[in-house]
Amino acid sequence: MRFDNIIIGGGLSGLIAAVVSQRAGKKTAIISAGQSALHFWSGSFEFLGNIDGNMVIDHPLMEAERLPDSHPYKKIGIPHTAELLSKVAPLLQEAGIKVKGSLERNHYRLTPMGFLKPAWLTLDEYFMADHPSQIEGKKYAIVNIAGYIDFYPNFLRNGLDKHGASCTISAIDIPQLAPLRKSTTEMRATNMSRFLRNDAVDSLAKEINMASRGADEAIVPAVLGMFSDEPVRRLRNQIDRPVNFIATTPASVPGVRCQLSLRDYFIRLGGTFIPGDTVKKGVFDGQRLKRVYTVNFGDMPIEADNFVICTGSFFGHGLIANIDRIYEPIFGLDLNETGDRTKWYDKDFFSPQPYMGTGVTTDSEFRPSLNGHTIENLYATGALLAGFNALKEGSGAGITLATALHAASKICS
Numbered sequence: 001m002r003f004d005n006i007i008i009g010g011g012l013s014g015l016i017a018a019v020v021s022q023r024a025g026k027k028t029a030i031i032s033a034g035q036s037a038l039h040f041w042s043g044s045f046e047f048l049g050n051i052d053g054n055m056v057i058d059h060p061l062m063e064a065e066r067l068p069d070s071h072p073y074k075k076i077g078i079p080h081t082a083e084l085l086s087k088v089a090p091l092l093q094e095a096g097i098k099v100k101g102s103l104e105r106n107h108y109r110l111t112p113m114g115f116l117k118p119a120w121l122t123l124d125e126y127f128m129a130d131h132p133s134q135i136e137g138k139k140y141a142i143v144n145i146a147g148y149i150d151f152y153p154n155f156l157r158n159g160l161d162k163h164g165a166s167c168t169i170s171a172i173d174i175p176q177l178a179p180l181r182k183s184t185t186e187m188r189a190t191n192m193s194r195f196l197r198n199d200a201v202d203s204l205a206k207e208i209n210m211a212s213r214g215a216d217e218a219i220v221p222a223v224l225g226m227f228s229d230e231p232v233r234r235l236r237n238q239i240d241r242p243v244n245f246i247a248t249t250p251a252s253v254p255g256v257r258c259q260l261s262l263r264d265y266f267i268r269l270g271g272t273f274i275p276g277d278t279v280k281k282g283v284f285d286g287q288r289l290k291r292v293y294t295v296n297f298g299d300m301p302i303e304a305d306n307f308v309i310c311t312g313s314f315f316g317h318g319l320i321a322n323i324d325r326i327y328e329p330i331f332g333l334d335l336n337e338t339g340d341r342t343k344w345y346d347k348d349f350f351s352p353q354p355y356m357g358t359g360v361t362t363d364s365e366f367r368p369s370l371n372g373h374t375i376e377n378l379y380a381t382g383a384l385l386a387g388f389n390a391l392k393e394g395s396g397a398g399i400t401l402a403t404a405l406h407a408a409s410k411i412c413s
Helices: 012-023 060-064 072-076 078-085 088-094 153-161 175-182 189-195 199-211 230-238 253-268 396-411
Strands: 002-008 028-031 099-101 107-110 116-119 121-123 139-145 166-172 217-221 243-246 272-274 279-285 288-294 302-309 378-380
Touching: 002 012, 012 028, 012 088, 012 253, 012 396, 028 253, 028 302, 060 078, 072 078, 072 396, 078 396, 088 099, 107 153, 139 153, 139 199, 153 166, 166 199, 175 189, 175 199, 189 253, 199 217, 199 230, 230 243, 253 272, 302 396, 378 396
Parallel strands: 002 028, 002 302, 028 272, 139 166, 139 217, 217 243, 302 378
Antiparallel strands: 099 121, 107 116, 279 288, 288 302
Protein backbone atom coordinates (compact mmCIF):
# COMPACT_ATOMS: atom_id res chain seq x y z
CA MET A 1 0.00 0.00 0.00
CA ARG A 2 1.14 3.49 -0.77
CA PHE A 3 -0.04 6.89 0.44
CA ASP A 4 1.05 10.48 0.22
CA ASN A 5 1.02 10.87 4.01
CA ILE A 6 0.82 8.36 6.84
CA ILE A 7 -0.19 9.42 10.35
CA ILE A 8 0.96 7.09 13.12
CA GLY A 9 -1.49 7.49 15.99
CA GLY A 10 -5.23 8.09 16.06
CA GLY A 11 -5.60 10.49 18.97
CA LEU A 12 -6.37 14.20 18.80
CA SER A 13 -3.05 15.17 17.21
CA GLY A 14 -3.14 12.41 14.62
CA LEU A 15 -6.76 13.02 13.68
CA ILE A 16 -6.27 16.77 13.24
CA ALA A 17 -3.14 16.30 11.12
CA ALA A 18 -4.88 13.66 9.01
CA VAL A 19 -8.02 15.74 8.44
CA VAL A 20 -5.98 18.73 7.26
CA SER A 21 -3.86 16.50 5.00
CA GLN A 22 -6.84 14.73 3.45
CA ARG A 23 -8.72 18.00 3.04
CA ALA A 24 -5.73 19.33 1.07
CA GLY A 25 -6.14 16.50 -1.43
CA LYS A 26 -3.39 14.24 -0.12
CA LYS A 27 -4.00 10.49 0.01
CA THR A 28 -3.75 9.99 3.77
CA ALA A 29 -3.90 7.03 6.15
CA ILE A 30 -4.11 6.85 9.95
CA ILE A 31 -2.67 3.82 11.72
CA SER A 32 -4.39 3.74 15.11
CA ALA A 33 -3.65 1.34 17.96
CA GLY A 34 -6.96 2.04 19.76
CA GLN A 35 -7.91 4.26 22.68
CA SER A 36 -6.21 7.62 23.12
CA ALA A 37 -6.02 10.34 25.75
CA LEU A 38 -9.29 11.70 24.31
CA HIS A 39 -11.05 8.92 26.21
CA PHE A 40 -10.02 10.81 29.36
CA TRP A 41 -10.97 14.25 28.06
CA SER A 42 -12.58 16.86 30.31
CA GLY A 43 -14.52 18.61 27.55
CA SER A 44 -12.05 21.53 27.42
CA PHE A 45 -8.86 22.32 25.53
CA GLU A 46 -6.19 24.35 27.31
CA PHE A 47 -3.59 26.61 25.71
CA LEU A 48 -1.58 27.86 28.70
CA GLY A 49 -3.07 27.71 32.18
CA ASN A 50 -0.05 28.21 34.43
CA ILE A 51 3.39 29.76 34.17
CA ASP A 52 5.94 30.00 36.98
CA GLY A 53 3.32 28.58 39.34
CA ASN A 54 0.79 31.33 38.62
CA MET A 55 -2.58 30.83 36.97
CA VAL A 56 -2.89 32.47 33.55
CA ILE A 57 -6.21 34.07 32.64
CA ASP A 58 -5.54 37.37 30.88
CA HIS A 59 -3.42 37.56 27.74
CA PRO A 60 -2.22 33.93 27.53
CA LEU A 61 -0.45 34.63 24.22
CA MET A 62 1.56 37.40 25.84
CA GLU A 63 2.39 35.14 28.78
CA ALA A 64 3.54 32.43 26.36
CA GLU A 65 6.36 34.72 25.24
CA ARG A 66 7.96 34.04 28.64
CA LEU A 67 8.33 30.32 27.90
CA PRO A 68 11.83 28.97 27.16
CA ASP A 69 13.01 28.86 23.55
CA SER A 70 12.92 25.04 23.60
CA HIS A 71 9.16 25.05 24.24
CA PRO A 72 7.05 23.91 21.24
CA TYR A 73 5.11 27.19 21.17
CA LYS A 74 8.35 29.18 20.96
CA LYS A 75 9.80 26.86 18.31
CA ILE A 76 6.75 27.50 16.14
CA GLY A 77 6.71 31.18 17.14
CA ILE A 78 3.92 32.67 19.24
CA PRO A 79 2.34 34.68 16.38
CA HIS A 80 2.35 31.62 14.10
CA THR A 81 1.03 29.45 16.94
CA ALA A 82 -1.88 31.86 17.34
CA GLU A 83 -2.49 31.76 13.58
CA LEU A 84 -2.54 27.95 13.56
CA LEU A 85 -4.80 27.66 16.60
CA SER A 86 -7.31 30.12 15.14
CA LYS A 87 -8.17 27.33 12.71
CA VAL A 88 -9.11 24.82 15.40
CA ALA A 89 -12.66 25.91 16.26
CA PRO A 90 -13.79 26.11 12.60
CA LEU A 91 -12.21 22.73 11.88
CA LEU A 92 -13.94 21.14 14.86
CA GLN A 93 -17.20 22.76 13.76
CA GLU A 94 -16.85 21.07 10.36
CA ALA A 95 -16.58 17.74 12.19
CA GLY A 96 -19.70 18.50 14.24
CA ILE A 97 -17.94 19.58 17.45
CA LYS A 98 -19.06 22.98 18.76
CA VAL A 99 -16.69 24.81 21.11
CA LYS A 100 -16.47 28.29 22.58
CA GLY A 101 -13.55 30.32 23.88
CA SER A 102 -10.77 32.66 22.80
CA LEU A 103 -6.97 32.83 22.77
CA GLU A 104 -7.24 36.44 23.89
CA ARG A 105 -8.38 35.42 27.34
CA ASN A 106 -8.80 32.11 29.13
CA HIS A 107 -12.09 31.26 30.74
CA TYR A 108 -12.73 28.98 33.71
CA ARG A 109 -13.94 25.39 33.45
CA LEU A 110 -15.31 23.36 36.35
CA THR A 111 -13.43 20.12 36.94
CA PRO A 112 -15.12 16.92 38.20
CA MET A 113 -13.46 17.64 41.56
CA GLY A 114 -15.05 21.09 41.83
CA PHE A 115 -12.03 23.25 40.98
CA LEU A 116 -12.06 26.16 38.57
CA LYS A 117 -9.21 25.85 36.06
CA PRO A 118 -8.20 27.97 33.05
CA ALA A 119 -9.26 26.74 29.62
CA TRP A 120 -9.03 27.99 26.06
CA LEU A 121 -11.89 26.14 24.32
CA THR A 122 -14.79 24.30 25.96
CA LEU A 123 -17.60 22.27 24.45
CA ASP A 124 -20.67 24.42 23.94
CA GLU A 125 -22.83 22.57 26.47
CA TYR A 126 -20.25 22.36 29.27
CA PHE A 127 -19.83 24.51 32.37
CA MET A 128 -17.69 27.60 31.87
CA ALA A 129 -17.41 31.07 33.41
CA ASP A 130 -15.50 34.15 32.32
CA HIS A 131 -14.82 35.05 35.95
CA PRO A 132 -15.57 33.47 39.37
CA SER A 133 -17.75 36.49 40.17
CA GLN A 134 -20.29 35.12 37.67
CA ILE A 135 -20.84 32.22 40.05
CA GLU A 136 -21.38 34.31 43.17
CA GLY A 137 -25.01 34.37 44.33
CA LYS A 138 -26.19 31.78 41.80
CA LYS A 139 -28.31 28.79 42.73
CA TYR A 140 -27.21 25.51 41.18
CA ALA A 141 -29.06 22.22 41.18
CA ILE A 142 -26.53 19.39 40.94
CA VAL A 143 -28.45 16.42 39.61
CA ASN A 144 -26.94 12.95 39.56
CA ILE A 145 -28.40 9.66 38.35
CA ALA A 146 -29.19 7.26 41.19
CA GLY A 147 -26.54 4.58 41.49
CA TYR A 148 -23.99 6.37 39.33
CA ILE A 149 -20.72 6.51 41.29
CA ASP A 150 -18.38 8.24 38.80
CA PHE A 151 -19.83 11.70 39.47
CA TYR A 152 -19.08 13.61 42.67
CA PRO A 153 -21.80 16.13 43.60
CA ASN A 154 -20.31 16.92 47.02
CA PHE A 155 -16.98 17.95 45.51
CA LEU A 156 -18.80 20.16 43.01
CA ARG A 157 -20.91 21.77 45.73
CA ASN A 158 -17.89 22.42 47.95
CA GLY A 159 -16.04 24.02 45.04
CA LEU A 160 -18.93 26.23 44.00
CA ASP A 161 -19.67 27.19 47.61
CA LYS A 162 -16.18 28.70 47.85
CA HIS A 163 -17.17 31.15 45.12
CA GLY A 164 -20.39 32.25 46.78
CA ALA A 165 -22.87 29.92 45.06
CA SER A 166 -25.55 27.85 46.76
CA CYS A 167 -26.18 24.31 45.61
CA THR A 168 -28.70 21.54 46.06
CA ILE A 169 -27.91 17.89 45.38
CA SER A 170 -30.37 15.26 44.22
CA ALA A 171 -30.39 11.90 42.44
CA ILE A 172 -32.97 10.91 39.86
CA ASP A 173 -33.94 7.69 38.14
CA ILE A 174 -35.72 6.69 34.93
CA PRO A 175 -37.03 3.23 33.97
CA GLN A 176 -35.00 3.11 30.74
CA LEU A 177 -31.83 2.58 32.79
CA ALA A 178 -33.21 -0.47 34.61
CA PRO A 179 -31.21 -2.99 32.48
CA LEU A 180 -27.97 -1.42 33.74
CA ARG A 181 -28.95 -1.76 37.39
CA LYS A 182 -28.47 -5.51 37.36
CA SER A 183 -24.83 -4.79 38.17
CA THR A 184 -23.23 -1.66 39.58
CA THR A 185 -20.30 -2.16 37.24
CA GLU A 186 -22.64 -1.49 34.31
CA MET A 187 -23.54 2.00 35.59
CA ARG A 188 -20.81 3.72 33.60
CA ALA A 189 -21.07 6.87 31.50
CA THR A 190 -20.47 5.17 28.15
CA ASN A 191 -22.96 2.40 28.94
CA MET A 192 -25.66 4.85 30.01
CA SER A 193 -25.09 6.89 26.87
CA ARG A 194 -26.21 3.92 24.76
CA PHE A 195 -29.56 3.90 26.57
CA LEU A 196 -30.14 7.65 26.89
CA ARG A 197 -31.69 8.32 23.50
CA ASN A 198 -35.12 9.25 22.17
CA ASP A 199 -37.84 8.77 24.82
CA ALA A 200 -35.23 8.11 27.51
CA VAL A 201 -33.97 11.67 27.00
CA ASP A 202 -37.51 12.97 27.42
CA SER A 203 -37.88 11.05 30.70
CA LEU A 204 -34.54 12.37 31.90
CA ALA A 205 -35.51 15.95 31.06
CA LYS A 206 -38.73 15.62 33.05
CA GLU A 207 -36.86 14.40 36.13
CA ILE A 208 -34.18 17.10 35.86
CA ASN A 209 -36.86 19.79 35.62
CA MET A 210 -38.46 18.57 38.83
CA ALA A 211 -35.13 18.22 40.64
CA SER A 212 -33.92 21.69 39.65
CA ARG A 213 -36.97 23.76 40.56
CA GLY A 214 -35.94 27.07 42.06
CA ALA A 215 -32.38 26.86 40.69
CA ASP A 216 -30.81 29.27 38.23
CA GLU A 217 -28.93 26.50 36.44
CA ALA A 218 -28.68 22.72 36.50
CA ILE A 219 -25.43 20.73 36.55
CA VAL A 220 -25.55 17.12 35.35
CA PRO A 221 -23.00 14.41 34.53
CA ALA A 222 -21.97 14.02 30.89
CA VAL A 223 -23.56 10.64 30.27
CA LEU A 224 -25.39 11.16 26.99
CA GLY A 225 -24.48 12.01 23.43
CA MET A 226 -21.59 9.61 22.84
CA PHE A 227 -22.30 9.13 19.13
CA SER A 228 -23.79 12.54 18.32
CA ASP A 229 -24.90 15.71 20.08
CA GLU A 230 -28.56 15.13 19.18
CA PRO A 231 -29.50 13.69 22.62
CA VAL A 232 -27.75 16.63 24.28
CA ARG A 233 -29.65 19.18 22.20
CA ARG A 234 -32.92 17.32 22.78
CA LEU A 235 -32.36 17.38 26.54
CA ARG A 236 -31.38 21.05 26.71
CA ASN A 237 -34.42 22.06 24.65
CA GLN A 238 -36.70 20.53 27.29
CA ILE A 239 -35.03 21.90 30.43
CA ASP A 240 -36.58 25.04 31.91
CA ARG A 241 -33.19 26.59 32.78
CA PRO A 242 -29.62 26.45 31.49
CA VAL A 243 -28.11 23.00 31.94
CA ASN A 244 -24.35 22.47 32.17
CA PHE A 245 -22.56 19.16 31.72
CA ILE A 246 -19.52 18.04 33.71
CA ALA A 247 -17.23 15.33 32.36
CA THR A 248 -17.06 12.27 34.58
CA THR A 249 -14.23 9.90 35.38
CA PRO A 250 -13.15 7.82 32.34
CA ALA A 251 -14.22 6.72 29.92
CA SER A 252 -15.25 10.24 28.90
CA VAL A 253 -18.42 10.50 26.81
CA PRO A 254 -17.40 13.86 25.25
CA GLY A 255 -13.94 12.46 24.58
CA VAL A 256 -15.29 9.41 22.77
CA ARG A 257 -17.67 11.62 20.78
CA CYS A 258 -14.84 13.98 19.81
CA GLN A 259 -12.69 11.10 18.61
CA LEU A 260 -15.52 9.44 16.69
CA SER A 261 -16.59 12.75 15.11
CA LEU A 262 -13.09 13.53 13.87
CA ARG A 263 -12.55 9.96 12.67
CA ASP A 264 -15.84 9.93 10.77
CA TYR A 265 -15.08 13.33 9.24
CA PHE A 266 -11.70 12.07 8.08
CA ILE A 267 -13.31 9.01 6.49
CA ARG A 268 -15.99 11.17 4.80
CA LEU A 269 -13.18 13.20 3.26
CA GLY A 270 -11.86 9.98 1.71
CA GLY A 271 -9.14 9.11 4.22
CA THR A 272 -8.09 5.56 5.13
CA PHE A 273 -8.42 4.66 8.81
CA ILE A 274 -6.56 1.52 9.92
CA PRO A 275 -7.82 0.64 13.43
CA GLY A 276 -6.40 -1.73 15.99
CA ASP A 277 -2.92 -1.88 14.50
CA THR A 278 0.52 -0.83 15.69
CA VAL A 279 3.58 0.21 13.72
CA LYS A 280 6.45 -2.04 14.77
CA LYS A 281 9.35 -0.73 12.67
CA GLY A 282 10.40 1.46 9.77
CA VAL A 283 12.87 1.18 6.91
CA PHE A 284 15.11 4.15 6.08
CA ASP A 285 16.95 5.17 2.96
CA GLY A 286 19.58 7.60 4.13
CA GLN A 287 17.79 10.33 6.07
CA ARG A 288 14.34 9.48 4.75
CA LEU A 289 11.76 7.05 6.10
CA LYS A 290 10.57 4.93 3.16
CA ARG A 291 8.09 2.45 4.62
CA VAL A 292 6.66 1.09 7.85
CA TYR A 293 5.55 -2.36 8.93
CA THR A 294 2.67 -3.05 11.30
CA VAL A 295 1.68 -5.95 13.52
CA ASN A 296 -1.44 -6.84 11.54
CA PHE A 297 -0.02 -6.40 8.03
CA GLY A 298 3.07 -8.42 8.86
CA ASP A 299 5.55 -8.40 5.97
CA MET A 300 3.40 -6.11 3.81
CA PRO A 301 4.99 -2.65 3.78
CA ILE A 302 3.04 0.62 3.92
CA GLU A 303 4.85 3.37 2.03
CA ALA A 304 4.42 7.14 1.94
CA ASP A 305 6.14 10.38 0.98
CA ASN A 306 5.76 11.80 4.48
CA PHE A 307 5.05 10.45 7.96
CA VAL A 308 3.80 12.06 11.16
CA ILE A 309 4.28 10.28 14.49
CA CYS A 310 1.57 11.19 17.01
CA THR A 311 1.87 8.35 19.50
CA GLY A 312 1.82 10.42 22.68
CA SER A 313 3.98 10.09 25.76
CA PHE A 314 4.09 7.33 28.38
CA PHE A 315 0.31 7.13 28.64
CA GLY A 316 -0.13 6.31 24.94
CA HIS A 317 3.02 4.14 24.80
CA GLY A 318 4.72 6.69 22.57
CA LEU A 319 7.51 6.51 25.17
CA ILE A 320 8.47 3.45 27.17
CA ALA A 321 10.36 3.36 30.45
CA ASN A 322 12.00 0.29 31.92
CA ILE A 323 14.45 -0.17 34.78
CA ASP A 324 17.37 1.11 32.70
CA ARG A 325 16.17 3.68 30.20
CA ILE A 326 13.41 5.66 28.51
CA TYR A 327 13.04 5.11 24.79
CA GLU A 328 10.79 5.68 21.76
CA PRO A 329 9.73 2.14 20.78
CA ILE A 330 8.99 2.31 17.03
CA PHE A 331 12.05 3.91 15.46
CA GLY A 332 14.34 4.42 18.45
CA LEU A 333 14.27 8.21 17.97
CA ASP A 334 16.66 10.41 19.90
CA LEU A 335 15.37 11.77 23.20
CA ASN A 336 16.43 14.72 25.30
CA GLU A 337 18.82 13.89 28.10
CA THR A 338 17.17 11.50 30.57
CA GLY A 339 20.18 10.74 32.78
CA ASP A 340 20.25 8.17 35.54
CA ARG A 341 16.92 6.73 36.71
CA THR A 342 17.20 8.62 40.00
CA LYS A 343 17.11 11.87 38.00
CA TRP A 344 13.77 11.04 36.35
CA TYR A 345 11.75 12.13 39.35
CA ASP A 346 11.68 14.47 42.32
CA LYS A 347 11.00 12.96 45.73
CA ASP A 348 8.58 15.81 46.43
CA PHE A 349 5.41 14.52 44.76
CA PHE A 350 4.10 18.03 44.06
CA SER A 351 7.30 19.31 42.45
CA PRO A 352 7.70 19.33 38.66
CA GLN A 353 8.76 15.81 37.74
CA PRO A 354 11.69 15.68 35.29
CA TYR A 355 10.30 12.69 33.39
CA MET A 356 7.30 14.81 32.39
CA GLY A 357 9.60 16.85 30.15
CA THR A 358 11.08 13.80 28.43
CA GLY A 359 10.41 13.48 24.71
CA VAL A 360 11.93 13.23 21.26
CA THR A 361 14.33 15.94 20.16
CA THR A 362 13.51 17.75 16.93
CA ASP A 363 14.74 20.53 14.70
CA SER A 364 12.84 23.80 14.26
CA GLU A 365 10.36 22.04 11.94
CA PHE A 366 9.64 19.28 14.49
CA ARG A 367 11.51 16.66 12.50
CA PRO A 368 13.02 14.15 14.96
CA SER A 369 16.51 12.73 14.75
CA LEU A 370 17.87 9.19 14.79
CA ASN A 371 21.43 8.69 16.00
CA GLY A 372 21.98 12.41 15.66
CA HIS A 373 20.71 12.71 12.08
CA THR A 374 17.45 14.51 11.25
CA ILE A 375 14.87 12.41 9.42
CA GLU A 376 13.79 14.59 6.51
CA ASN A 377 10.22 13.33 6.00
CA LEU A 378 9.12 12.42 9.54
CA TYR A 379 7.40 14.91 11.87
CA ALA A 380 6.65 14.50 15.57
CA THR A 381 3.75 16.14 17.37
CA GLY A 382 2.00 16.50 20.70
CA ALA A 383 2.93 14.76 23.94
CA LEU A 384 5.78 12.85 22.27
CA LEU A 385 7.82 16.07 22.08
CA ALA A 386 10.42 17.25 24.56
CA GLY A 387 10.57 20.72 26.04
CA PHE A 388 7.41 21.17 28.10
CA ASN A 389 5.49 19.89 31.13
CA ALA A 390 1.83 19.77 30.11
CA LEU A 391 0.62 18.95 33.61
CA LYS A 392 2.28 21.95 35.27
CA GLU A 393 1.67 24.37 32.40
CA GLY A 394 -1.87 23.38 31.46
CA SER A 395 -0.72 23.40 27.85
CA GLY A 396 -1.21 19.84 26.59
CA ALA A 397 -4.10 20.31 24.16
CA GLY A 398 -2.72 23.53 22.73
CA ILE A 399 0.64 21.92 22.00
CA THR A 400 -1.06 18.85 20.57
CA LEU A 401 -3.16 20.94 18.19
CA ALA A 402 -0.54 23.53 17.26
CA THR A 403 2.13 20.95 16.40
CA ALA A 404 -0.37 18.80 14.50
CA LEU A 405 -1.41 21.76 12.37
CA HIS A 406 2.23 22.76 11.89
CA ALA A 407 3.15 19.25 10.74
CA ALA A 408 0.12 19.13 8.45
CA SER A 409 1.18 22.37 6.78
CA LYS A 410 4.60 20.83 6.05
CA ILE A 411 3.36 17.53 4.61
CA CYS A 412 0.80 19.32 2.45
CA SER A 413 3.19 21.88 0.94
